[in-house]
Amino acid sequence: MEHVIELENVTKSYDRFRVSDVSLKIKKGFVTGIIGSNGAGKSTMIKMILNLMQPDSGMVRIFGEEYTQHEKSIKDRIGFVFSKDVLYDELTLLAQKKLIAPCYTRWEDALFYQYCDMFKLPLKQKLKTFSKGMKIKATLAIALSHHAELFIMDEPTAGLDPVFRREILDILQDIMLDGEKSIVLSTHIMSDLSSIADYITYVRQGNIIFSKEIHDIQDNYVVVRGGLDLLDSDIEKFFLSIKKTASSFEGLASNRKAVEEIFEAETIIEKASLGEIMYYMEGGHCDVAIN
Amino acid sequence: MLLLIKKDLAIHKLSWLLYFAMLVFFMSFNKDIIFVIALISAIIIMNTFYYDELANGHRLWNTLPFTRKEIVSARYYSLLVNISIVAAVVLLITFIPSTIFTSPPSLMSTWEEVIGSFVVMTISASLFFPLVYKLAEKKSIFTFVILYILSVIAGVYGLYYSYDYLIRSSVITPSSIGLFWGMLAASSFIFYLLSWGLSLRIYKAKEIL
Numbered sequence: 395m396e397h398v399i400e401l402e403n404v405t406k407s408y409d410r411f412r413v414s415d416v417s418l419k420i421k422k423g424f425v426t427g428i429i430g431s432n433g434a435g436k437s438t439m440i441k442m443i444l445n446l447m448q449p450d451s452g453m454v455r456i457f458g459e460e461y462t463q464h465e466k467s468i469k470d471r472i473g474f475v476f477s478k479d480v481l482y483d484e485l486t487l488l489a490q491k492k493l494i495a496p497c498y499t500r501w502e503d504a505l506f507y508q509y510c511d512m513f514k515l516p517l518k519q520k521l522k523t524f525s526k527g528m529k530i531k532a533t534l535a536i537a538l539s540h541h542a543e544l545f546i547m548d549e550p551t552a553g554l555d556p557v558f559r560r561e562i563l564d565i566l567q568d569i570m571l572d573g574e575k576s577i578v579l580s581t582h583i584m585s586d587l588s589s590i591a592d593y594i595t596y597v598r599q600g601n602i603i604f605s606k607e608i609h610d611i612q613d614n615y616v617v618v619r620g621g622l623d624l625l626d627s628d629i630e631k632f633f634l635s636i637k638k639t640a641s642s643f644e645g646l647a648s649n650r651k652a653v654e655e656i657f658e659a660e661t662i663i664e665k666a667s668l669g670e671i672m673y674y675m676e677g678g679h680c681d682v683a684i685n
Numbered sequence: 686m687l688l689l690i691k692k693d694l695a696i697h698k699l700s701w702l703l704y705f706a707m708l709v710f711f712m713s714f715n716k717d718i719i720f721v722i723a724l725i726s727a728i729i730i731m732n733t734f735y736y737d738e739l740a741n742g743h744r745l746w747n748t749l750p751f752t753r754k755e756i757v758s759a760r761y762y763s764l765l766v767n768i769s770i771v772a773a774v775v776l777l778i779t780f781i782p783s784t785i786f787t788s789p790p791s792l793m794s795t796w797e798e799v800i801g802s803f804v805v806m807t808i809s810a811s812l813f814f815p816l817v818y819k820l821a822e823k824k825s826i827f828t829f830v831i832l833y834i835l836s837v838i839a840g841v842y843g844l845y846y847s848y849d850y851l852i853r854s855s856v857i858t859p860s861s862i863g864l865f866w867g868m869l870a871a872s873s874f875i876f877y878l879l880s881w882g883l884s885l886r887i888y889k890a891k892e893i894l
Contacts, residue, residue: 444748446893469750480745482696482736493692497749 397458398422398544398576399443404452406438406600413438413600416452420593423573425566427587427608428580429668430597431676436580439597440548443578444474456544470499473537477549479529483522487515487532498540506539527558534565545569545577551586559583563590584668594668596675603675615671618653619644620661629656635674646674689751689759690766696736697729704729708771712778718795720841722772722802727809727837729767731830733760734817738826743893757818757888761881764810772799792849800866801848805840807873809833811880818887 399420406413413435420426430436441447442454445461445468454461456468481490487510495501510517513531515524524532530550537545545566551559567590569575581587587594588608595605618633622643630636632653636645646666647653654663666674697704704725711721737743746756779795793801813833821829851857857865 441893446744446747448890465752466750469748472748474748476741476744478741478744480741480748482740482742484698484736485696489695489698493688493695494749496688497751499750 396422398456399578400453400455400458401439401442402453402455404439404442404449404454406442406447406449411435411438411600413442413449416600416602418595418602418605420576420578420595422576423570424592425570425577425579425590426593426595427591428578428595428597429582429584429587429672430580431582431672434597435600436582436597437548438600440546440578440580444472444546445469470540471543473540473542473545475530475533475537475545475547475550477530477552479521481521481529481532484520486518486520487524488517490521490532491517491536494536495539500541502539502541505541506535509535509538527554530554530558530562534562538569543575545575547577547579549581550579551581551583559586566590584672587668596672598675611668611671612665614650615646615648615666616650616653617644617646617664617666617670617674618657618661619664620657624657624660632656635677637674646671686755686759686762689746689755690763692746693733693759693763694766697732700732704771705774708774709778712775717793717798717841717845718775718779719793719798719801719805719845720838722768722775722799723805723837723841724834725771726764726768726802726806727834729771730760730764730810731833733763734821735826735830738821738823743891747893753888753891754885757884758881760814761810761877761884764806768803768806772802792845792852797862797866800870801844802841804869804873805837805844807877809836809840811873811876812836815880815883815887818884818891 397419399418401416401418404413404416411433416439418439428436428439438447442449443456445454445465457471459468461468481487485493491506495503495506507517509515510532513528513535515528515532515535521529521532534550551562554562563586566577566579569577570590577590579587579591591608593605594608594611596603620643622638622641625636625638625643630645632649633645633647636643650663657663707728708721708725711724737746747753776795776799813829813836817826817829817833848857851865
């Protein structure tokens, strides 16, 4: 099985929003980041992947299987982390563990206690006393304790301070060490992805704009800055997005070599960060966080 | 499924003591058995919905290895378990010889009151559960809790006075009392099963946000 997740021509419509004919394959053994501004459709895709929503049409396959026939066995192999609280505030982490552990066929108590110890999570304290970061860590400890093969994380670092975020990302890197696990991570914090993602899927207005290896993106996407006199209609075709002022321009291109050949030394050509790619592709007004 | 039923009981934790205290309180004030069983069961089951909604329980339990059919069915089973637990405790207390818990003079015998509470609970649940699955959200769940409990209280008094009327107007005779309660219990249970099916349909189509 090469792909842990396959979406085939998936469509989901709402009154004012539509995920249109999305096809996506996510490879086993890698970290795939799903990026997009707020309301782009990232969470809708994640929810369809988790069977929290059903597509109007199209096919969702996880581990090569469909939810209609294998719902329980698929979910048994998935670990999830949401930015929203999904644990009972009035329960202690230990009580919550007692409810969840028997649901999984491969739950390992020793592993859970090891992660709680590593994350410094108090087992006998009510979850309502936990900070947001601790709650995310608690969910992560649960996700890590049943030998999940696929981790799906919807904005896991949203609202966390940089120290907590770094810790979470380090943990995710550790998860990937055995090469058998896969992570799908949606976020709009681009710096998080730059450090851990192998693949990036960019979603805008319910469509997948691209799904590429991060090295490919880092090698080929560039921001070009120069005088307006360098542009003509043929050259503009090399850009995905251009912003112009009275005398200068700056634009995003996805073919570094071609752009370098055209402009040679007349412009400033810099590697585009994920944040910049999103910024330009959204027309210069997206709400991406680059910190 | 058993795990989900267990979860429905376990999430109350220390609230069980509060339920028990309320039960003792009402019984010490000589409230009818039908009222106590129905009210306490209603509070327990709606608190289950309430706790789940507050904790984004739909998202949690639908991401764990359960089907939606199991999640809904567990809740319908949980209500029956709740009624059984509360009825057992109430009956136990009733049989304790004490001056505090004297049974009030009632139109109904003890077994009629137990069946009556089952009827009220299953009918109210049949009406409310599909609505809760369809409409309830974090913001509105408390309203459903209150409406459900009020409907149960209204149901108890409605059943009590209807029964009183039917007895006085001789529609129910002493020989047909067993048949009356049997048919009422069976009808309410069929209604409960229909509601169960409807909730399954609603929940299978529900989008977990």
